[in-house]
Amino acid sequence: MAIPVETFFLAPDAEGTLQAQIRQMIAQGILSGRFRKGEKLPSSRRLAAHLGVSRITVTLALTELQASDYLESRDRSGYYVSENAPEPPAFADPAPRRETVDWARALGRRYSDGDTPEKPLDWARYPYPFIYGQTDPQLFDHANWRQCALRALGARDFHALSADHYDRDDPSLVEFIARHILPRRGILAQPSEILITMGAQNALWLAAQVLLTQRRTAVIENPCYHALRDILTQSRCHLHAIDVDRDGLPPEALPRHADVIFTTPSHQSPTNATMPLDRRRALLARAADREALIVEDDYEFEMAFLHPPLPALKSLDTEGRVIYVGSFSKSVFPGLRLGYLVGSKPFIREARALRASVLRHPPGLMQRTAAYFLSLGHYDSLIRRTARVFAGRREVMEAALAAHGLDIAGRGAFGGSSIWMQAPDDVDTTTLDTRLRAQGVLIEPGAPFFHGPDRPRNFYRLAYSSIPSGRIVEGIARLARELDSGPGHGADRPC
């Protein structure tokens, strides 16, 4: 690779002769690892023109660097970083600055102390990854996705996609959502009631910023999606957590004062509870009574392979009270970062303005590619194929769990991609997770989902979205063995 001439720079306050400055600049580039062995330098003519010095000065500097083995010249083609050049330290700190800024004081707000746990990025290396929310590369229709991207990258679309869209979305994606996705949930919406977001996370974040203030109260489910709790904590509203039961959020437990209720009625996160129709109606009535809004996170509704799902809460809403959050992260792939908000126009207008201020718009290429993938039917095929495979895996998993007598805390009436599990009371599933990793098994500890200081530590989530059917039995067996041998259950307890 050739090193671009623009990379070369003489510090305006450097000392020494020009020739020495050039030598030093190139040697430092090599020592800092920026210029690598075998890379070609610009010609002395170009370098001289770029730096605004005479060519002879550059030539003399290069010759000296050659003499000291930083550079080597190859006949007629110029100078290269020498194979014998001094070794750079492995991308070492460039001359450490004396940082005098007092960051404890300078930071206006902190965001890094949230509840959302780190998940292992190398999960695919574990043989038994009961990890949630990741793609199974075996299931994804990569060939057709690539075709759709190619089409979106074509000259015809390119102009539209490369432009600055300010605050607008891809009309073909919005139309497909309005015509073909939302009706599956019983929702009829206008394009102006839909906003494309960077995934469900971004949709929840936007809703929280538009609807909440420090004086307002948000109701959340307990347990709930930890990233949602981080979002609400950051918004500094009052948080009121309500314990869910087997039917999800109990409406009668709503506090007298509530401004926004965040709920996952189709498929409670993480317990998988499905809220019955009567309770949905009761929730809407109680929300109306309090003049509260409801943000409905309808994640994973596509994975209803056991029964057709109940229509969304939003479909029962005649007052504009429900704001609906949908996502393609689970049904297509998480790295796509595309989701959507559906709500009344005054709400969508503010969410759109905020989105424009924060990031303008999700990249046009991703939106158009998704629009092609959806409208050409690949999305429906993918969902059907995935649902079929998940149904099979779930059967294997339920049988294995039953065989080992492991307690299921919530399984989801319609399907889904995970089972919510309860270990004996004295088991800390965070410790269990650590011990299991050593045996190639990944589970998701439940504590981060719970609110407040006294979090139950014996719940965990087992997903079957990323583990092949054939590995489930052995994975569950290892889990059962570890539970048996753990604190309170085995002879060889560690403490």
Place this chain on the structure above:
Amino acid sequence: MAIPVETFFLAPDAEGTLQAQIRQMIAQGILSGRFRKGEKLPSSRRLAAHLGVSRITVTLALTELQASDYLESRDRSGYYVSENAPEPPAFADPAPRRETVDWARALGRRYSDGDTPEKPLDWARYPYPFIYGQTDPQLFDHANWRQCALRALGARDFHALSADHYDRDDPSLVEFIARHILPRRGILAQPSEILITMGAQNALWLAAQVLLTQRRTAVIENPCYHALRDILTQSRCHLHAIDVDRDGLPPEALPRHADVIFTTPSHQSPTNATMPLDRRRALLARAADREALIVEDDYEFEMAFLHPPLPALKSLDTEGRVIYVGSFSKSVFPGLRLGYLVGSKPFIREARALRASVLRHPPGLMQRTAAYFLSLGHYDSLIRRTARVFAGRREVMEAALAAHGLDIAGRGAFGGSSIWMQAPDDVDTTTLDTRLRAQGVLIEPGAPFFHGPDRPRNFYRLAYSSIPSGRIVEGIARLARELDSGPGHGADRPC
């Protein structure tokens, strides 16, 4: 196109017989425009299984819909929406809800009343678009961009890109920025001091959220980038605007108390002023004196075709006081939505956590495609080609402006893509813009860049980034003519 079976839904509280409900559901789908003429319905067998009703019920409903001309059957291949079906209204409002939510009360915060003006999305239809910040499709290297995207879409990269990255960036993109982009600005940074953002806008937004509170003071340049002012207004910090002069922000005008200074030293936005080295040092010293941080927006540094640019303010910073904002929106294309923040680790840690909460991460595909485009040298070729063309256009533009005696208020010592113009005092350039549009000329009125109630109305920006050289002379001629005939200058003044 076939209508997916999942789109069909019986409302749980619908009245009438099942057969009537099915009829009504399909008819409504057609009347609302969701099902379109010629689209194929699922087979009666699939529809029956999906709805959980008997096949004969479905068949009877479909037969009746055929009789009433909603559907037509084609031999052996099933039912289609009839070509004679009743016309849907043009995506009309679905049965208007009686919205009872009081949105004036329900919205916690408003974001839609910012200063950022709407720009015409159809600017490419204007023959004389002196519009700023849009791509010129003639200049962009579409073929190589597509190649890079194809490579990023390959099976090998796909797994990495489809995964949920939580809060991480593409390492190859970060490394290229550290090794090859930042050194051009005299900046040496570690990968851990770099955060990829959704463009410069997102970078400025993140910096504002991390560094400012309602009790802190942000200093901005006057005039400045209007979207930055929107971001700061939303953050509700105190705003202190300082008038820039021919050398940009004058450090001696800094208020005694300042927490964060937002500045564009290389290329003041929108006046194009370049801050001299002495003033940069003075600014750093005064910021240190006040323990203030500086956010340096180094937009458009690549377009330095007249002289090599001065090194960035960040390169003079030995204390960690400067946070640097870079972007590929101007140098690649705006729809890419990729930029970066460079700063001390404590700052980057908080900005990364906030980004994760707001949107997780910029899509992997965009990051990897950009990494290939940069590392294969296409970026450098693109910049050189663009700079050459811009240099030519600028020459034509300056000659045309001189020929008509139009006043240049700021032209940028190093290059850039626009010229900051001053019309006579009594000209309102917003009105001028409206009048010019009728003649196919697009200019950018200057008022939205200014702060406070008494905004000068006679400035405007003329960019040469999207107008071909051959059209500049005529475009400037029309502008000059309109200025001559406008209020205060012609016989035929409108009032």
